[in-house]
Amino acid sequence: MKNFLDENFLLQTDTAQRLYHDYAKHLPIIDYHCHLLPDQIANNINFKNLTQVWLYGDHYKWRAMRTNGVNEDYITGSKSDCEKFEQWAATVPYTLRNPLYHWTHLELQRYFDVQELLSPKTAQQIYDDCTAKLQTPEYSVQGLIKKMNVETICTTDDPLDNLEFHQQMKQQPDAPVKLLPAYRPDKAMNADDVPALCAYISKLEEVVNVTIHSYEDYLAALKQRHDYFAENGCSVSDHGLEQVYAEDYTDDEIRAIFVKIRANNVLMPGEILKFKSAMLFQFAIWDHEKGWVQQYHLGALRNNNTRLLTQLGPDTGFDSIGDFNQAKALSKFLNKLDTEDRLAKTIVYNLNPADNELMATMIGNFNDGSVAGKVQFGSAWWFLDQKDGMTRQMNALSNMGLLSRFVGMLTDSRSFLSFPRHEYFRRLVCNLFGDDIENGELPNDIEWTGKIVQDICYYNAKNYFPFDK
Numbered sequence: 129m130k131n132f133l134d135e136n137f138l139l140q141t142d143t144a145q146r147l148y149h150d151y152a153k154h155l156p157i158i159d160y161h162c163h164l165l166p167d168q169i170a171n172n173i174n175f176k177n178l179t180q181v182w183l184y185g186d187h188y189k190w191r192a193m194r195t196n197g198v199n200e201d202y203i204t205g206s207k208s209d210c211e212k213f214e215q216w217a218a219t220v221p222y223t224l225r226n227p228l229y230h231w232t233h234l235e236l237q238r239y240f241d242v243q244e245l246l247s248p249k250t251a252q253q254i255y256d257d258c259t260a261k262l263q264t265p266e267y268s269v270q271g272l273i274k275k276m277n278v279e280t281i282c283t284t285d286d287p288l289d290n291l292e293f294h295q296q297m298k299q300q301p302d303a304p305v306k307l308l309p310a311y312r313p314d315k316a317m318n319a320d321d322v323p324a325l326c327a328y329i330s331k332l333e334e335v336v337n338v339t340i341h342s343y344e345d346y347l348a349a350l351k352q353r354h355d356y357f358a359e360n361g362c363s364v365s366d367h368g369l370e371q372v373y374a375e376d377y378t379d380d381e382i383r384a385i386f387v388k389i390r391a392n393n394v395l396m397p398g399e400i401l402k403f404k405s406a407m408l409f410q411f412a413i414w415d416h417e418k419g420w421v422q423q424y425h426l427g428a429l430r431n432n433n434t435r436l437l438t439q440l441g442p443d444t445g446f447d448s449i450g451d452f453n454q455a456k457a458l459s460k461f462l463n464k465l466d467t468e469d470r471l472a473k474t475i476v477y478n479l480n481p482a483d484n485e486l487m488a489t490m491i492g493n494f495n496d497g498s499v500a501g502k503v504q505f506g507s508a509w510w511f512l513d514q515k516d517g518m519t520r521q522m523n524a525l526s527n528m529g530l531l532s533r534f535v536g537m538l539t540d541s542r543s544f545l546s547f548p549r550h551e552y553f554r555r556l557v558c559n560l561f562g563d564d565i566e567n568g569e570l571p572n573d574i575e576w577t578g579k580i581v582q583d584i585c586y587y588n589a590k591n592y593f594p595f596d597k
Contacts, residue, residue, distance in 0.1 A: 140559055140563065141562040142562075143565045144563065147581050156278070157278040157280075158586065159281050159547070159550070160280070160421075160589060162541050163283070164543075166293035170297045171293075174264075174268050179255075181544060181545060182216075189219075190203050194445070196222050198218075210255065214251055218247075220245075227514035238551070270305070273305045273547075280306045284312050285309040288331055288353070291360045293307075295360060311366070312368070313367075314369070316407065319403040322389055322392055332346075342386065358418050358420075369426055370427065371457055374405055375398070377405055381399075386403075409464065409465070412465055413465075423475045423476075423506065424476045424477065426479065427480045428449070454486060471494060473502055475506040477507070479510055479511060485528060491503040492528065492529055501592065505534075508520070518552075518556050522534070550585075553585075565577065
């Protein structure tokens with residue numbers, strides 16, 4: 129029987145162990161999509177305690193605590209940080225076979241060298257010891273990043289953001305990480321909520337100091353922000369959508385719809401889809417013009433619990449996997465861009481595992497030989513970024529594409545303690561190849577396989593993203 133979380137965790141064969149320890153383990157991390165706060169990185173803060181760095185904003189943990197019967201006061205409510213941690217510690221033993229059990233103890237080991245299992249018995253000692261470490265310079269935010277060998281971080285930023293903290297980081301020549309923005313204009317196309325969109329347009333007017341009367345004015349203002357992001361080192365965009373929008377429309381239709389939006393009038397369902405389609409296509413054109421990488425996170429059914437959404441707001445743990453019909457619209461959207469020779473490097477992520485093979489085959493339609501792995505089936509995302517989900521995503525990509533050209537893992541996280549997810553992913557990659565070699569399904573060429581492993585874990589992303597240009 130193997131020991132839990134030892135040096136060969138998830139590595140089931142001698143070959144897998146060799147691939148990981150000799151080829152993957154020490155590579156830097158390129159985290160090209162996350163939700164970390166740039167001000168905390170630029171200001172290099174120290175968190176006051178373990179709860180603040182570990183539980184604040186982590187709706188994975190919040191969902192588990194609610195399921196375990198923990199009152200909301202101990203999750204997002206008014207209870208003290210110590211009391212909230214105690215409730216998390218009481219929940220952890222009940223997370224057996226949930227990836228949270230792995231992540232929790234992997235993070236305690238990698239950052240704090242805590243070997244004990246978290247439980248009510250060990251909670252206070254772990255909390256006190258880790259909190260004490262978090263007060264030291266080595267455990268500042270940049271210290272935590274350096275500890276995990278993170279080379280590049282791309283945050284997720286609205287077009288209205290002034291990017292002051294990304295600029296501030298550029299003035300820190302000794303900073304351990306390159307901090308770059310990502311352009312996420314979802315709020316700018318959210319015609320489902322016309323009052324919110326009108327308020328957004330008004331804020332945009334203030335930022336660009338221009339009055340927006342027409343659809344052309346709106347595009348010009350957003351393009352100005354796109355240019356501003358590029359000037360500040362941005363070379364990736366991102367969208368979090370239920371599905372890609374690819375309705376047919378005319379420019380005159382979109383102009384008329386925009387007039388209705390500015391008048392704060394309710395839109396018909398067809399008008400909403402046309403407006404979203406026009407905006408999404410326009411964003412993609414700008415990305416192509418600048419040589420950016422565009423990302424599409426598809427399939428989340430958000431804000432399912434109206435009562436708790438009203439009480440706590442969005443991004444608090446009440447989203448789930450949706451069952452959207454992704455294929456036709458995605459194909460139509462990518463094909464329209466490709467036909468006009470305006471298809472940028474593209475990564476598509478699905479949240480429903482039923483769409484794995486769909487995505488794996490869709491990307492092959494638009495890989496045209498101009499760039500290795502130009503269109504990517506993105507890493508298993510959100511509910512799927514665990515052992516089974518990541519393995520299934522990589523198997524689908526292996527069967528229907530080239531796993532060897534895959535740009536690998538990202539954290540998609542709000543926590544500075546989430547970088548061991550890259551290690552988790554790398555161990556699974558090595559285990560897949562190790563199993564195949566030991567089963568005689570792949571040749572026992574460790575040098576070449578080790579190169580492929582390194583490419584997936586680091587070098588493919590290094591070459592794919594224009595971060596060094």
